[in-house]
Amino acid sequence: MALTHSTQPIYTVSRLNKEIRHVLEQGFSSLVLTGEISNFIAPASGHWYFTLKDDRAQVKAAMWRGNNRGQTFRPTNGAQVTVRARVSLYEPRGDYQLIVEHMAPAGEGLLKQEFDALKMRLAAEGLFSSAHKKPLPTTINRVGVITSATGAAIRDILTVLKRRAPQLEVVIYPAMVQGADAHSQLIEKINIANQRHEVDVLILGRGGGSLEDLWCFNNEQLARAIFASELPIVSAVGHEVDTTISDYVADIRAATPSAAAELVSPNTQELHNKVSQLVKHLHHAFKHTLSVKRSTATQFEHRLQLCHPRNQLNQQTQKLDELTLALHSAINGKIQHYERVIANLTPRLMQRSPEKQLARSEHQLVQLHGRLTQAMQQQLSISRNTLSLQASRLDSVSPLSVLARGYSITKNEHGHVVKSVADIKSGELLITELADGQLKSNVI
Numbered sequence: 001m002a003l004t005h006s007t008q009p010i011y012t013v014s015r016l017n018k019e020i021r022h023v024l025e026q027g028f029s030s031l032v033l034t035g036e037i038s039n040f041i042a043p044a045s046g047h048w049y050f051t052l053k054d055d056r057a058q059v060k061a062a063m064w065r066g067n068n069r070g071q072t073f074r075p076t077n078g079a080q081v082t083v084r085a086r087v088s089l090y091e092p093r094g095d096y097q098l099i100v101e102h103m104a105p106a107g108e109g110l111l112k113q114e115f116d117a118l119k120m121r122l123a124a125e126g127l128f129s130s131a132h133k134k135p136l137p138t139t140i141n142r143v144g145v146i147t148s149a150t151g152a153a154i155r156d157i158l159t160v161l162k163r164r165a166p167q168l169e170v171v172i173y174p175a176m177v178q179g180a181d182a183h184s185q186l187i188e189k190i191n192i193a194n195q196r197h198e199v200d201v202l203i204l205g206r207g208g209g210s211l212e213d214l215w216c217f218n219n220e221q222l223a224r225a226i227f228a229s230e231l232p233i234v235s236a237v238g239h240e241v242d243t244t245i246s247d248y249v250a251d252i253r254a255a256t257p258s259a260a261a262e263l264v265s266p267n268t269q270e271l272h273n274k275v276s277q278l279v280k281h282l283h284h285a286f287k288h289t290l291s292v293k294r295s296t297a298t299q300f301e302h303r304l305q306l307c308h309p310r311n312q313l314n315q316q317t318q319k320l321d322e323l324t325l326a327l328h329s330a331i332n333g334k335i336q337h338y339e340r341v342i343a344n345l346t347p348r349l350m351q352r353s354p355e356k357q358l359a360r361s362e363h364q365l366v367q368l369h370g371r372l373t374q375a376m377q378q379q380l381s382i383s384r385n386t387l388s389l390q391a392s393r394l395d396s397v398s399p400l401s402v403l404a405r406g407y408s409i410t411k412n413e414h415g416h417v418v419k420s421v422a423d424i425k426s427g428e429l430l431i432t433e434l435a436d437g438q439l440k441s442n443v444i
Contacts (some may be wrong), residue, residue, distance in 0.1 A: 014091065021089035024096060026198045030124045032117040035059075037079045048077065050081065052098065061085065061098040073105060081105055083399035084120035112211070115218055118245060122220070127227050127249045134232040134251045136264065137200045142169040143264050144199035144231070147188045153236070153257040159262035168265055171199050177206035182216035185227040194230050201264050202229070203245060205236030205257045217244035220404035226250055289430035403435035 035052040042048050046065030051058050060082070075081060080399075081112065085098040105114045109222075122128060143161065147153045149172060161168055174188035177183040186204065193202055204226070206214075216222070217237045225235050226249045236257040237251035247253040254260035266274075350356070395401060399409055410418045412430045424443050432439040 013094075017089060017091040019125075020096075021091060024087045024089055026396055027265065028102075030084060030086050030121075032082065032084050032121045034080065034082045034117070037081060037359050038077050040075060040077050048075070050077075052081075059098055060090075060095060061100050063100040063103065067101050068103075071103060071189050075103065079105065082116045082120065090162075115211075115245070118218065118220055118223075119248065122249065123246065127223060132227065136232055136234075136252065140168065140200045140234055140264055140266075142171060142172045142199045144173060144193050144202045146173045146175055146186060146193070146202060146204045147206055147257070148177045151177065153177075153205050156258045157203060157205075157261040157278055158254070160258050161265050165265035178209070178213050178216060183219035183222045183377070186216065190229055194311050197231075199231065200232050202233045203236055203254075203257070203260045203264065204233055204250065205254070205260060206238070207238040207241060207257070214238050214242060214244055217246040219245070222246060223249045233262055234260045399433070403433065408435075408439075409433040 018140050033052070035054050038051045038053055038058070038277050040048070040050040046068075048063040049062075050061055052061045053059070081103050083100045084102040085099070087096065088099050089096045102120050104120070117411050126132065136444060145154060146156055147157075154172065158170065171193075173193060175185040175189045177186070190202070190204070193199060206217075214237055217235075223245045226235070227248055232251045234252045234254055235244070235246045236254040236259065237244045237246060238256075240255035252263060254263055270280040285428075399407075403409070410430050410432045412418060412424065413431070416423070418424055418430065430441050430443060432441065
């Protein structure tokens, strides 16, 4: 029969395996199962590969190195284990397999296996996560106790509370703590306490016993009721070595009922010391606050005084006084400066006074007149002596002296001295100078 063309998609093998893997992983996100280990292999990669089987079937499984690193035991072939795993598919071979996330030995009986399976399943859902744990209230005034009204646990709790914090009020919610119907009563009391909201914290517990005796505290419905409680719950089941599901899901786990009572009750002496310390802190804070308020009030008063019109007027008056004093000081300084200038100029002015200058000029004039007169007389005397000397010398060479000795000088009419007869002509007028006069004559 030939294939006909249609709109139906054509798968490849790899695509088919990939989509089947997605279907398996989404349909079986997490499950818990038990079985026997066989074909266990631990290669150098650190991963574990094995087969998980029972008497009628088997399935391949793998546990990655990041998950098996925290295991406290090493599985061996033939070991009965309880695992939490998710279903997946190994695409290259098309084999479906389990990816194991947690593993625990299952050789302690059916109850132990059921306990481990429930523990792993609730842990996978996040019921044990610390992110959901509610802290104890900082102030506890009333404590609720869910336990048997006639058991040893309630006596231990009341004894510890009376000794440590007698002021605390205790509300008892009696319930069965053993038997098939015990978990239903425990759930009912948790719901009643949350509805009434009359206590600050709940203690859920009982004394020690076997795993069968404590089994009601391993109930899934009880675990979910504890997880959903709005009130913080302290689980105190059995002795210190006993562990139940309620211990894991509760907000706080106490080793014993007495330890739970100590957790929810502050020691009276410690409380007294705390109150005393708070009083000291309050007193210190009050003093500090009072000091701050006083300082603030002082600052405001100072600012108010600064803003008062009287203070403003006083400041302006003071400023005016300061400016007045500064003006007077400046004027006095200028006056003193000019007085010093005048004092310095007065001697110089006196030195340049016209009277003194005139007196000095007159004195200089007298001195100069005397010196001029003396100089003129000296010069006149010198000139006279020089004139006399020159006259004597002139007289010694004067023609008159020659003439006085009988000599004469003859000149033509033009005043030229006649030195030779060749210098004169006939009929020319001659003038002869004698010692006592002139003689005119004509040449013949």
